[in-house]
Amino acid sequence: MKRRTFLAIAPAGAIAAASTAAILTSETPRATDVAFDALPDAGTGGFLNSAEARMVGAAFDRLIPADDLSIGAVEAGCVTFLDRQLAGNWGHATTRYRLGPNEPGTPEQGDQSPFTPRDRYRLGLAAMASRAHTDHGKDFADLPPQTQDRILAAMERGEHGADAKFFFAMLLQNVREGYFADPLYGGNKDMAGWKLVGFPGARYDYRLEIDRPGEDLKLAPISLMDRA
Amino acid sequence: MAAPKTRAKVDAVIVGLGWSGSLMAEELTRAGLRVVAVERGKWRDTATDVPPSVDMDELRWDRRRGMMQPQAVETVTFRNTPTQKALPVREWNCFQFGWNVGGAGTHWAGMTWRFNPWDFEVGTRVRQRYGTRETTPGLQLQDWGITYDEIEPFYDRFEKIAGTSGTAGMVGGQKRPGGNPFEGNRTAEFPTPALKDSRWMSMFRKTTAEMGYSPFTIPAGNISTAYTNPLGVRMGPCTYCGYCEMFGCGNWSKSSPQACILPALTRRDNFEVISETEVLRVNLAADGKTATGVTMIDAKGNLWEQPADIVVISAYQIDNVRLMLLSGIGTPYDYKSGMGTIGRGYAYQTISGASLFFENERFNPFIGGGALGVQIDDWNADNFDHSGLGFIGGAGIMGFSTGGRPIGMADAVPQGTPRWGSAWKRAYRDNYQNAATIFNQGTSFAHRDVFVDLDPAYKDRHGQALLRVTFDYNENDRRMAKFTMDKAAEIGRKVGAKHIETFNSAAGANTPYDQRSTHTTGGAIIGADPATSALNRFNQSWDVHNVFVMGASSFPNNGGYNPTATVGALALHSAKAIIERYVDERKPLVAA
Numbered sequence: 001m002k003r004r005t006f007l008a009i010a011p012a013g014a015i016a017a018a019s020t021a022a023i024l025t026s027e028t029p030r031a032t033d034v035a036f037d038a039l040p041d042a043g044t045g046g047f048l049n050s051a052e053a054r055m056v057g058a059a060f061d062r063l064i065p066a067d068d069l070s071i072g073a074v075e076a077g078c079v080t081f082l083d084r085q086l087a088g089n090w091g092h093a094t095t096r097y098r099l100g101p102n103e104p105g106t107p108e109q110g111d112q113s114p115f116t117p118r119d120r121y122r123l124g125l126a127a128m129a130s131r132a133h134t135d136h137g138k139d140f141a142d143l144p145p146q147t148q149d150r151i152l153a154a155m156e157r158g159e160h161g162a163d164a165k166f167f168f169a170m171l172l173q174n175v176r177e178g179y180f181a182d183p184l185y186g187g188n189k190d191m192a193g194w195k196l197v198g199f200p201g202a203r204y205d206y207r208l209e210i211d212r213p214g215e216d217l218k219l220a221p222i223s224l225m226d227r228a
Numbered sequence: 229m230a231a232p233k234t235r236a237k238v239d240a241v242i243v244g245l246g247w248s249g250s251l252m253a254e255e256l257t258r259a260g261l262r263v264v265a266v267e268r269g270k271w272r273d274t275a276t277d278v279p280p281s282v283d284m285d286e287l288r289w290d291r292r293r294g295m296m297q298p299q300a301v302e303t304v305t306f307r308n309t310p311t312q313k314a315l316p317v318r319e320w321n322c323f324q325f326g327w328n329v330g331g332a333g334t335h336w337a338g339m340t341w342r343f344n345p346w347d348f349e350v351g352t353r354v355r356q357r358y359g360t361r362e363t364t365p366g367l368q369l370q371d372w373g374i375t376y377d378e379i380e381p382f383y384d385r386f387e388k389i390a391g392t393s394g395t396a397g398m399v400g401g402q403k404r405p406g407g408n409p410f411e412g413n414r415t416a417e418f419p420t421p422a423l424k425d426s427r428w429m430s431m432f433r434k435t436t437a438e439m440g441y442s443p444f445t446i447p448a449g450n451i452s453t454a455y456t457n458p459l460g461v462r463m464g465p466c467t468y469c470g471y472c473e474m475f476g477c478g479n480w481s482k483s484s485p486q487a488c489i490l491p492a493l494t495r496r497d498n499f500e501v502i503s504e505t506e507v508l509r510v511n512l513a514a515d516g517k518t519a520t521g522v523t524m525i526d527a528k529g530n531l532w533e534q535p536a537d538i539v540v541i542s543a544y545q546i547d548n549v550r551l552m553l554l555s556g557i558g559t560p561y562d563y564k565s566g567m568g569t570i571g572r573g574y575a576y577q578t579i580s581g582a583s584l585f586f587e588n589e590r591f592n593p594f595i596g597g598g599a600l601g602v603q604i605d606d607w608n609a610d611n612f613d614h615s616g617l618g619f620i621g622g623a624g625i626m627g628f629s630t631g632g633r634p635i636g637m638a639d640a641v642p643q644g645t646p647r648w649g650s651a652w653k654r655a656y657r658d659n660y661q662n663a664a665t666i667f668n669q670g671t672s673f674a675h676r677d678v679f680v681d682l683d684p685a686y687k688d689r690h691g692q693a694l695l696r697v698t699f700d701y702n703e704n705d706r707r708m709a710k711f712t713m714d715k716a717a718e719i720g721r722k723v724g725a726k727h728i729e730t731f732n733s734a735a736g737a738n739t740p741y742d743q744r745s746t747h748t749t750g751g752a753i754i755g756a757d758p759a760t761s762a763l764n765r766f767n768q769s770w771d772v773h774n775v776f777v778m779g780a781s782s783f784p785n786n787g788g789y790n791p792t793a794t795v796g797a798l799a800l801h802s803a804k805a806i807i808e809r810y811v812d813e814r815k816p817l818v819a820a
Contacts, residue, residue: 022504022527024271026497031276038277040288063648069657095298097318099687105315108739109306112315149649156647172648180634181287196653197660199594199634202284204479205467206595213427214590224285 043084058141078178081187124167232531241536244543246331248778250485255803272328278476297327337473337598338449341789344609345376373756373765386796390483394418394447432627448599449483470631472598542778549751573753577745578670580713584725593632601628619707621671709734
C-alpha cells in the first residue's frame, strides 16, 4: 500500500528531509487508496484472568440474558469483546485527561478519579467477589440468578457505594457495546443484537428504501467483516 | 528546549484548518496571497480515511469518538458558578474538537442554517419591542455590528460551496411555498433540492401543518443530488446511511472542507498545510499593536516560528479564546467589573423536547442523515410575541431522522422500564421501530456571570493553562426551554404518540456531559463597541489589528440553530475585507 509522501518542516531555505511529519503542498502526491490507519483495530485481549472473565460473564448474562428472543451476552461474545477493549486504548484511557490534581467535584463536573477502565474492572470485580463471599460464601458466578440480580440491582441503585454504582454503569455500557457493535470487535455473534431489534447493520445506501416509508423492509443485516 | 527555528515569512498564517480556515485560505490564496495553514490534527481525507467499508462503525466513531481530539491533548475545566472551583472535564463531552485537517467540519452532522435576522440585532430589537419588560437582569444583549442583510451574500456563497440542500422560504422578497416563512430574504434558492422525508418526518410535517404551523425541510449538508460547486469540486448524492454526526463521509455527500474546498485549495502553489503541529501562541510586536506570526510545536517536540503579516485564528470556538488569552491579545473579561472583552459573551444552546413512543409504527430509524429532519420556526427567535412571557428568544422545533444506531438507542425505552434483563430486551425490541424525538434547539444569551478565562491550576500536555468555563443556564433561557418543551409535548399528543416523556436540559444545573448539543459559542465576540466586544464587524481584533478571529467564538448570542453556515458566512465576509481593504490599509478597519 502506498503512503502519502510528507516533508519535514524545513527552515527557510533549507532542503526538506524525509520524515513522518507533515507539510502538504501542491507538489505532494495524493493517496487514492485506503489509508493504513483507516482500518479498524479489532484488538487482541489478554487482560482478564480466568476468574475475572467468569465473573464478568455471569454478570453480563444477567444484564443481557439468553431467552426466547435471542442468545445471551456470553454466547454473543461480549466477554471477548470486553477483554479486547480492556487490552487496547480504551482500557488504558489513552484519550482521557489524566493530569492532576485529582479532587472530588460536583456531579456536574463528572468523574475526577485517576482510574482507567482497567483499574475500574480490576477493583470493581475484586469488590464484587469479596462481597459475594462475605454475604453468600460463594463466588458471584456460582450464586443463583435471582441473587446475582439482587446484587446488580443494589449496585445500580448505589447501595454498595459510589464506586460500585459507577462500575455497574460501566458493565452495562460495555455489555451493550459488545452486543450491538460490529461483530469484528468480538461480540454480536451472528449479528444477534442487530437481529433482535431489526437493525440492518453496516449498510450504507438506503436511497431506494426511503421511498418505502413504514414498510417492513426485511433487510438481512450485514457486518463490516463481510466486506473485508 | 532548543530555540525555535524560523520558517520563511508568509502573507498569512492560518491557525486551524476547519471550515473557517479552509474558506479563508481559499479566498486569500485565490487573491494571490501566500498562505500557510497550521493544523494540530493529522491529514485526513474522506474516501481514503472513512470509506463506506469502515465508516459504518458505531463503536469506533460514536462511542470511542475516533475522529475527535482527545481530552489528553487538551480539555477545559468547568464549573457552574464563579465561586466554585473548576475541575477538568476528563472524558468525552460536549466540547467536540476536530482532530484532523477539516476540523469539526469533518465530523459535523450537516445542518446548514442561516440565523434569523433578529439574532444579529437582539440588543436593538428587544429594546424596541419590549423595553426591559421581558428580560432577566444580567443578560448581555447586544447587536453584532453586522446585519442579516449585510451577511446574506456570504451565506449564499457558503451554501454554494457546500452544495446545501433545502427549500427556500423567501427569495427576492417573495414567499415560497414549502420553505421557512420566517427566514431572512435570500438572493437565491438552495443549490440542491431538499432531501426526502422519512416516515417520522412526514408525520411531523403533516401534524404541525394541521396545527397551523409552517413545517419545512431542514437545510442539509448531506446533499440530495450530484453537484459541482463554484470551486469545481464535485459531490455525490447522500445515501441516507445514518452515519453523519461523529462520523466522516467517504461518499462525497456531506459538505466538509475535504469534500468542498481542499481538493481545489491544495493544488495552489501559494498554499501549504503543516499538520500534526500545534500553535502555542501568537507573537506580538514590541508595542503590542500587531502580531508578527506564531510559535508552534511539531509532533516531535520541535519549536518553530512562522512569521506572517496576517494571523488568522480559526481553531475550535473555545480554543480561539484560549489562544488569545495565552498570547495577551486584548483584555481578559472580569465578571465583577464588567470590564475586558476576551472571554465575554460565552453561550451555549438551550435544549428541550419530547421523547415519543408509538405503537405498531415502523419508522425504520436506520434510514437517516445528520441533517435529515423537518422543523417549525414558529416558536424560534422573535417570530412570536413574547409580551408577558418573561423571556426572549425561542427554539427551532424539529422532528429528525439522524440514524438508528443500536448502542446509542438502547435507552430509548419508556421510563420505568428496567435497563437490563429480559424485560429490557423485550422493551427495546418493541420500541426500536416506535420511538421518535421532537427536539427543540433553543437560543442562548450571554450573561454577566458566564464567561471563559485561563484556569489557574490545570495545564495541557505542553504546560499551558487550560481554558476555564464558567457556565450555567440563565433564567431567561430556562423559561424559554420550559415554554418550548410544552409546545413539543403538544405536538407529540397531536401526532398520536401513545406515551410522551418531555426533557429539558435547562431544568437543572448544566454539565458538559449533557451532550444533547455541542454548540458552544462566544468568548471572542464581534460587535460595534470595543468596550463590549473583542472583534469588530470584520472579525478583526480591536486590539491587534492584523489578527482576525473566526468561528462561533465570535457570536454575541447563539441562535436557535446549528452554527456552521454562520461560521462560514462570517469567515467569507472577513476574507473579503482582508483582500479588498486590509492588505492595502494595514490598520483597524473600523475606528475604535
